[in-house]
Amino acid sequence: MVLKLHGVSFSTCTRTVAVVAKELNVPYELVNVDFAKGEHKSPAFTAVQPFGQVPYIDDDGFKLFESRAIARYLAKKYAGQGTKLIPTDPKEEAIFEQGVSIESSNFYPSAIGFGIEKVFKPMRGLTPDEARAEEHLKTLASKLDAYDVLLGKQKYVGGNEITLADLFHLSYGQLLVQAGQADLFESRPNVARWWKEISTRPSWLAVKDAA
Structure with missing residues (x-):
């Protein structure tokens, strides 16, 4: 089935x-x-x-x-097919879990907060709170400064191989780009390198506009 x-x-x-x-x-x-x-x-x-x-x-x-x-x-x-998205080595798995926590605590709250104000509210005919949207962007910019440091030490957010920790960024990252905030990624060299790599993967290109 x-x-x-x-x-x-x-x-x-x-x-x-x-x-x-x-x-x-x-x-x-x-x-x-x-x-x-x-x-x-x-x-x-x-x-x-x-x-x-x-x-x-x-x-x-x-x-x-x-x-x-x-x-x-x-x-x-499906760990035996396609891309290995969760490491099994204890130390690598710990770094992966660290990356998952980084996404859920430091990226997602501000990304969805901005999305609610600037994308989802207008879709429903509601007026966005511009001050709140700007505050979310300010917070996210600060968080991505830390991402740039991290990604200068390792290739991906969850270690040196791509994992779920990276893929979890794609949907809301794309929303930010579509809302005119690509500079959040592009202005930080390590973040820019990472974002370009994950956002051009064939898997994401296949579903970024429609699942």
Whole structure:
């Protein structure tokens, strides 16, 4: 049975799962969830995903939500094919976990905060809070200064091989670029090198516009 990915083709979290599947050479079927009709809040959907958010997967009856959890599950289940996305050496795995924590604590909060104000609110016809958006950018710039130091010592955020820690940056990084903030990456040499490498991977190019 082909993995079923219940989500929205343009959603950041759906594309996070999609890029991981592509890296692992795992075929999937996108089952579109119609937000306009409120399908994500329907009893059938919330019976699986009680928060009414996308995506979730159905892997031959095994259902799982939260994109990072799904990514880890796929990386471990299909560890013998495609790209190795979670190290097994204890020290390398510890550095990988450090990288995952860096993304969730130092990149994601400001990236999604900016995205909410400058991308998602306008999509819903709401007025963005410009001061809040600017504060998120200021915070993110400071965090990326630290990224530049880290990436001067190792090739990727999670070590010297690409891992989930890097792929987790792609969807919201792309959102920042599309919102005119490419300089956040390009103005820092080590970050620029890293971002160019991960954002031009065939797996991401295949799903960056639609999962």
